[in-house]
Amino acid sequence: SNASAASQQATATPPAFTFVPPYQKPTELYAYLLALLPLPMLVVDAFLFTTAPGDPSVLAGDLTGFIALWGSILFAALDARNVYRSHRNLKHRTMVPFVLLTPIGYFWRRHVIIGASKKYLFTWLATFLIWAYCIGTLME
Template sequence: MADWYYEENGTQRGPLSEGDLNAMLVNDLLPPNTLVWTASIGSAWKPASQTHLEAAPQPVGPPPLPQTGVVSPPLPAAHRSALLQNAAGGASTSFNEWPNTSRPERVPAHDDYAKWLAFTPLLGLAVEFILAAGGNGVENGRFDWILSAFFLLANSIFAALDSRNVYRSWRNPKGKALGPFIFLTPIAYFWRRARITGSSFDYLWIWVACAVAYLIGFVIMAPDA
């Protein structure tokens, strides 16, 4: 078996067998770039990693850096919808929960119309006060139809706009009926709204408080019996 030589700190070491040299390389006693020589490799010394030594490990560099500018594939529709819902602070609703594939374009959720509906009794009290100031108060009843029409229109308009926003802001994923409940009184509407959106019954209690205030104001403006 051919004799091998290796270089260590500028000094020639050897001869030793190929097996012994391999053992030193395997056990990290010599680095892979150690200069070695044997008659079969010619007249020049070579790093061990560039010879046929079986145990001479090839130098391993770091893995390549991740490529930049690579666009990730889009999320599945259901996951994308869930992320949007969480970011908006609304109920967790996926696309698959909608009753059909024709889904409305999502709009920002707000309760502005619900607030107006909750305070409608106070608006009605203001109308009653204006009528009374013009001499057309509750004592003659000639303009009762104005107050009735006001409540009907105000309740219908605010409930329609609010139920539309609830649906288009994806807070009514199953498209349950909401607007028509206004005709069962605002109490029924707010109860239904809270059940659909998973929100509190605050607007229902606000409406009740305003309705009580309206009744008190109506009694105060009524003529003495």
């Protein structure tokens, strides 16, 4: 009996090592920057539509698409890193790829993982609708 208990103890695997990152103070800065990202896009579009010769929609579309894609990825990655380092996502569940579904997907995933407020989601929706309305007005 003692021999079987000793052999079970010897063959038992040790608990898995879990890396815990150094603690970083939680910040919502990157979530706010991502939520407000359509506003700099609007400024760039308005500038190009009022000053660019020829058809400004081509250049504006390229530039704001660049800002939207890379700004979203950058701010989502920085926010996800802060969420992880502030010990709010220790299981390291995936967040950043959801930004490719639009920031709506990212903010919804953020809400599910850490129980964050949906205010960022609604802020992004509001600023996006403002951007879309203004672009529609500029294109008339």
